Amino acid sequence: MRRVSRIKAIMLVVLYVCTLQVQATEKDSIQQKKNLRFSILGGPGYTPDYGLVIGGSCLFTFSTNVADTTMKRSVLPVAFAYMTNGGGSMIVRPQLFFNEDRFRIFGQFSMNSTLDNYYGVGYETNSSTDRGEKTTQYRSVGFKMNPIFLFRYSDTNLFLGASIDAGKRSMEEPSEGVINDPHFIAQGGTTEGLSFTNVGIGANISYDTRDIPANAYSGMFVEVSATYYPKAIGSTMEYGVYKLDYRQFRELKMLGERRVLAWMLNGRFTSGDVPITEMSLVGSPFDLRGYYLGHYRDRNALMSVVEYRHMFNAGDETRFRRLLSKCGFVTWGGVGSVSDKFMDSKHLLPNYGAGLRIEVQPRMNFRLDVGRDPTNKQNLIYFNMTEAF
Template sequence: MSLHQIRKTLFLVVLLTISVQFTYAQNTNVQQDSTTQETEKNEKPEKIRKNLRFSILGGPGYTPDYGFLIGVSMLFTFKIDTVDPNLNRSVVPISLAWLSSGGFNVIAKPQLFFKNDKIRYFGQLQYRNNYDNYYGVGFNTNQNTVRSDTTTQFFQNSIVNFGSVLFRLGDSDFFLGPSFEVTYRNLSEISPVMAIDPTYIEQGGKPDGTDFFNIGLGFEVSYDTRDIPANAWEGIYFDLTARYYDTWLGSDTQWGFMSAEYRQYKLLPFLGKRRVLAWTAKVRSSYGDVPFTDMSLIGSPFDLRGYYLGQYRDKTSAFTMAEYRHMFNSKSKLVSKLGFAAWGGVGMVGPDLWNPGGILPNFGAGLRVEVQPRMNFRVDFGRDPLAGQNLVYFNMTEAF
């Protein structure tokens, strides 16, 4: 992406923020008594409207993954229990994109908080109906396969739904609960080089396409002291997730995975207000007859931004990165809603953690626009030093 394109993108984001943002104020809690119950009943729609905060940004854009597109990012936040002053606001970011290359995709990542934060639901629901790319399996294959409509491209029609219901353990900061996934993928319009890929053929792929159906069950345990999970300034987060997929559950194959992730956030008051250093490390390892569509990946808006989505895949992936987040403090309300972030990191993919196929360095920077209190829209420009390429990302909420 050229400097001219970057400037145009930044101008578009600021313009859209001014002209298209809609935010509803937080509800003021009202105690009910016998003399006000009828009034409260009549005002319920108004209270629901005030409790809900809704922000939307949209317009034309461009990404190297999908080409030109019309994108819309929405952010819904609300309290499930409006009389609990300490309950985190539930967060539901939703992104939609209509692609010039054909098709569209929709993704929602809800974080819901119930019963004085004794119960949580974290999940993701995604529908994809667009062209995608498969570079094979393994670092060397991924790095040396040329991306094109005759080598890596295929069309994917898929729906993915996974999540975890987490229960707080007593009064501690530990959570434990069941985890699930239901996924269906239909692949068609297979490019000639992909059609002869050994992994694709071994997993039943044919020149005209293939299907994958997964149902998995497992568990998730986490330790969470973050002040606000969607955009933490302070605290620690550790998560361990494992799921198993089997034919008796309805899956096409038998396989499983385990992932472990650590995040930490620290305010830097000596640099001013709203200045945060965040760092993370994550490992995901799969085993068994893993569909190549569900192998461990590097390259997404939530890890090493700068690599094509899913370009690097194998049974195991790992990465670590640190990010500095800086919001401007100004008397101007517009300027005080703006900020930036800068990050650097490194990752790997391989058959297991002890046999990395190669090292994936990464760095980048991005614009932040506060669309709701402590909720940012972000535009990130990530660098892949191996290929010498820059990729751009538009998302609600932070990367981690």
């Protein structure tokens, strides 16, 4: 019955999106003349981490200088949800471009109060701990503000910048399994829960030749960042986080227009006294889709994904052809690992899946992905705006 309910929820969402696109197709010429464009999808849905939800996704795009026709359009995706099991969440991931793309603001802003799961720390513990109300469940409450300010260096594709990461994470209503976890106890956890304040300052260096960052057909993106969370400015614990993010895109012209091969390599490494809520994870809507977020956690994580993206080119002679040209699909394969050591790939986490794409704005897609976790033999479903990476 649960699987049937999920399938019904997916069908409702897909049908709703397609209906909206039939209407939107007739208005494309008008929308092209407007600076602010927005797409809104809402209603019942399903997420692998929170079950049935009532919520929506909004996508706002605009130019910060309408007189500059070469300016990249700023992207502001917003996702919000109310969970039927109690609580809710909201997340914003802006990509804002200013002053002839000489200044950018990226980052993430989020807040949540949701039932979540903590499987402990390390591959061995994570793989042997059963998910359940008495073993892994707790209520996650918190917020995060992480703006990244980037400045173009001279007339190159190199960007230098700084970031601020401020937030609070609380593990409330811990289950028996969480209360008895040695890492939870060592960091001060009690039957009432555990709470961390995290305030960090970071440095960022990136190289970016992507044609459109939110949905690139060509180009490369490489970013290296380091963020330090000292007790002196308010952090509960003192630690550092170091990230490597490499992505590359190539349009496969021999297969037709809008056929793209994309690949990425992502690493997150930590030092110091890292809170268990801030350790490195795999399994999100933006990397190894198919693993529950936080199922595998440790001090360091490394993952790689290769994805093929295919949009249909049916022409615009009829209404049906215009609608079909706004649809497409993706398929991907990837692998990841978590470890307390740097660059340790002793235990690999394979991943693959496929997804549906519907263009809600020029070069901006709604996506429905079904990811496979072969390690735990499960399939998870994701709804989001814009591409995974």
